[in-house]
Amino acid sequence: MISNDNIVQIARIPFVSEFLLKNEMKALACTEGEDHSLIIYRAPIIIEIFDALIDNCLQIMLSDLDQTLSVSCGSLLHISFALGLQDKKVIRQTSFKNMPENAIFLSSGSEKMHNLYSTLQAVDRLLPLLQANGLNAMRDRSFRPPFDLSQSIHSMQPGLKGKYMQCMENC
Numbered sequence: 001m002i003s004n005d006n007i008v009q010i011a012r013i014p015f016v017s018e019f020l021l022k023n024e025m026k027a028l029a030c031t032e033g034e035d036h037s038l039i040i041y042r043a044p045i046i047i048e049i050f051d052a053l054i055d056n057c058l059q060i061m062l063s064d065l066d067q068t069l070s071v072s073c074g075s076l077l078h079i080s081f082a083l084g085l086q087d088k089k090v091i092r093q094t095s096f097k098n099m100p101e102n103a104i105f106l107s108s109g110s111e112k113m114h115n116l117y118s119t120l121q122a123v124d125r126l127l128p129l130l131q132a133n134g135l136n137a138m139r140d141r142s143f144r145p146p147f148d149l150s151q152s153i154h155s156m157q158p159g160l161k162g163k164y165m166q167c168m169e170n171c
Contacts, residue, residue: 004052009104016120019040022124024042026041027040028041037051041164041168045065048063048164051106057108060115060116061073064136065161065164068155069153069156070135070155071135073119073122076123079126080126085126086118086125091121094117096113099113
């Protein structure tokens with residue numbers, strides 16, 4: 001699979017830079033063989049962004065190293081909309097067409113930019129709800145949403161925690 005080896009450039013997009021500063025997070029490129037991704041982190045929370053040509057989509061995963069749990073960008077958006085943290089109409093009206101930063105992505109730049117924006121907005125609004133209990137707060141319902149989110153939270157894939165730890169140690 002062809003992945004974006006210039007993915008670290010995503011950290012320079014203005015709304016991503018603002019997200020990093022606001023949440024006191026760092027960004028770094030993480031390479032494993034031919035796969036390149038960007039990880040945004042403030043341990044134990046990790047956001048991995050993977051831009052692949054063949055999938056024609058931006059894969060974003062929020063993980064919690066302490067709990068070894070993760071949630072996909074689709075689930076993050078669903079949770080954010082369901083909790084009323086984001087307005088679907090506002091997100092739909094946000095446009096990234098004709099932005100020079102769209103060239104960072106391997107394909108479908110404006111769609112990927114929109115996905116990145118809406119997902120980071122969801123994470124930004126969910127982080128205060130998670131607090132010390134991390135993603136386990138969604139699994140065990142400790143932040144008391146009106147519905148069960150446990151189906152959206154999954155155990156991290158084997159080896160993923162080690163990959164993240166190695167990337168952070170090598171920076």
